[in-house]
Structure formats: structure tokens, C-alpha cells
Amino acid sequence: MKPFAARTDALRQSDIRAVTFEVNRVGGINLGQGICDLATPAPIVEATVEALQHGSQIYTAYNGTSDLREAVAEKARSFNGIPVEGPESVVVSTGSTGAFLATVLTLFEPGDEVVLFEPFYGYHAGILRLQGVEPVAVPLAKTGGRWRFEADRLAAAITGRTKAVLVCTPANPSGKVWDEGELRALYAEAERHDLWVLTDEIYEHMVYDGRRHLSPASLDGAYERTVTLSGFSKTFNMTGWRLGYAVAPVAVAEKIGLVNDLTTICAPAPLQHGLAAALPLPDDYYEQMLADYTVKRTLMVDALRACGFEADPPEGAYYVLAGLGERLGQPGFEDARAATTTLIETAGVACVPGPSFFADPADGDGHLRFCYAKERPVLEEACERLVDAFG
Secondary structure, eight states, X not given: OOOOOGGGTTOOOXXXXXXXXXXXXXXXXXXXXXXXXXXXXXXXXXXXXXXXXXXXXXXXXXXXXXXXXXXXXXXXXXXXXXXXXXXXXXXXXXXXXXXXXXXXXXXXXXXXEEEEEESOOHHXXXXXHHTTOEEEEEEOEEETTEEEOOHHHHXXXXXXXXXXXXXXXXXXXXXXXXXXHHHHHHHXXXXXXXXEEEEEOTTTTOXXXXXXXXXXXXXXXXXXXXXXXXXSTTTTTOGGGOOEEEEOOHHHHHHHHHHHHHHHSSSOHHHHHHHHHHOSOOHHHHHHHHHHHHHHHHHHHHHHHHTTOBOOXXXXXSEEEEEOGGGTTSTTOSSHHXXXXXXXXXXXXXXXXXXXXXXXXXXXXXXXXXXOOSOXXXXXXXXXXXXXXXX
């Protein structure tokens, strides 16, 4: 048989998927994968059922239905403060990952470099590598329990092959929320070297302690070089629906849409129609969601601290990237992957080992990522299991 394509040589099942299989094997609780197994809001479900019953089964335009793109464009203007031209600046995709893939294929050539900020979301790096693009990790500095951007680290990483930087805010896995000063410093470097800026903002409604989400493309002069990626999976608890989008200047969005057509044709039609019919949801939905996640964040952090882990409350998203502290190197905690197995086998609770989020896996051996996007009774049971086993 002819060999596989060389781009697949290094592909392995992700740690996120692997721990899901392992915890399911023991009938445990999955705090690893960001499944977000809460209920999808009833208005969205009801509108989608109606769409299914009234003939929404055919292809949509490759960039999405006009009603959903209009809704996203209005949200981008009113919530994000992005100066979009209109729905022609929006491409609806099969999840934000689909939007990211289409953007990568639109902007980059094999051999280009894209800067990621470490700890980073592993799927970003994996998709870049699959297309022959080199992810370059720039570590964030952690001081006082907060991850911080240092512009000199970015400047030192830029080469003649650098074509973009990728910002995740709020960030997976660290929970970092980028502030205005950090973003302005980043864009100063982007303008100096004429770089694209890609942003992943899928956790934009999960920002704690009075902070606010600031979309990078809303800064003066930033929109022209920025592709904003987001979606509905996390906000509306619909990760399996696979609906996301990219927002960009019209000329960029047109190309992303054409690539989207070649990769997936279009996002699922009935789901687009149903979601558009239900939007916008009232403000109290987002307020209650944030209040619920704030309580769950406290439950998660307190339980991890009781187990002897180093756990700082995240600024945003719904993950805690905990440090193993003095446990690292002890029996069952020789490294992060051993610790993950110990938690599954001893407490029946899954997390994601830290090497998934670092360019050098050894740098992640002191970390575990826990997801608290669970029904509260399920999360409480998981926390009790952890404390009973390791507290």
C-alpha cells in the first residue's frame, strides 16, 4: 500500500480525548474534556425543532444563512464593539474549529510561523502543524497568581517567517483575560511587523470578578488585521451542534467563506435556522450563567486546594489549570500523565495532563487542567471524590 500523507506522521490521539475514554471506562466523572454537558436553552431547542419540521434541510449559503450572519454581525457591533461592515463580514462554520481551519488555509502557506501564547490550546497548534505552519510558543509570565503578557518575549520570537499571532481571551487552559494595555502592546508589535492577529473568543461571556471582555478587533485600527473567531458551543451548552463563526473585514471574510465552502460546504442548516430564530437571548440568561459559573469556580478551586494542589481562580472561561506543587514526583504523581491516571483510578475523576498545553511537554508536567462546566450536583460529587481521596 502507498504510505499515508507525511502530515499525519506525528498525529496521535489528544490527551483530552484519551482521558475521556479512560474515565468512561471506570464510570467516573469527566472534568477533562470541555464537553459542557449542561442543558441547551429551551428557546434555541424549540426554534430548532420548528426549523426541522418546516423544511430547513437543504444547503445554506457557504458562509451561513443570512439571518444568522445578521445576528452575529449585530452582536459583534453591540457586544464586542467590532466595527463590522455588516453580515458580509461573517462566515458561519462547523464550530469555531471549522472557522479556525478555514482561516489558516486562507492566510498561511507551509513554512509560515504563527505565535501562540503558552500555555496554549493544543488543537490550535495541531491544526497549524497539519497544514505545514509552524506554531511558535511564547510563554506568558505568571506573577501573583496571574498570567501576564510581556511584549519583549513576543518581539524576541518574531522572525522573517512570522505571519500572525494568535490570542485566546478568555484563554483555554489558563483562564487569562487579556487587558487593554496588553492588547495595545501586542498590536504595536503586530503593526511593526505587519502581522495578522487571530483571536479565539469563544469564552467571551465567562469573565469573573468585575472584569470585562475586550475584543482585540475593537481597538482603534485593529480590525483591518484581525480575524475574530468564536461560536455558540460554550455560551449555549451546544458543543455537539458544531456552530461557530469568523468575523473579519469583507475581503478577508469572502476568502474564508470560499475556503469554508471547499472544506465543509456549509454548517448544519436546521441548526443555523433554529439558532437565528432564538437570538438574541435576554440579558438575564448571561447574568445567571456567569453567576452559576462563579459558584462552580469556587467549588473547584476550594476542592483542589484541599487536595494540596496549587489552584488560582481563573479570570475567565471554565477551567482551572492547577499546579501539582509538592505532589509532583511522589508515587502516583511522577509526572502529569501519571497523576491523571491516579486521579481516574483512585477517585474516578478525569482531568487533562498539562503537557497538552506546552511546546515542551516537560514544562507542563507540573500542571493539570480541570473543567467545571458541569451540572452542580455532578461537580459537587467530583469535588467530594477528590477531597476524599487526596485531601
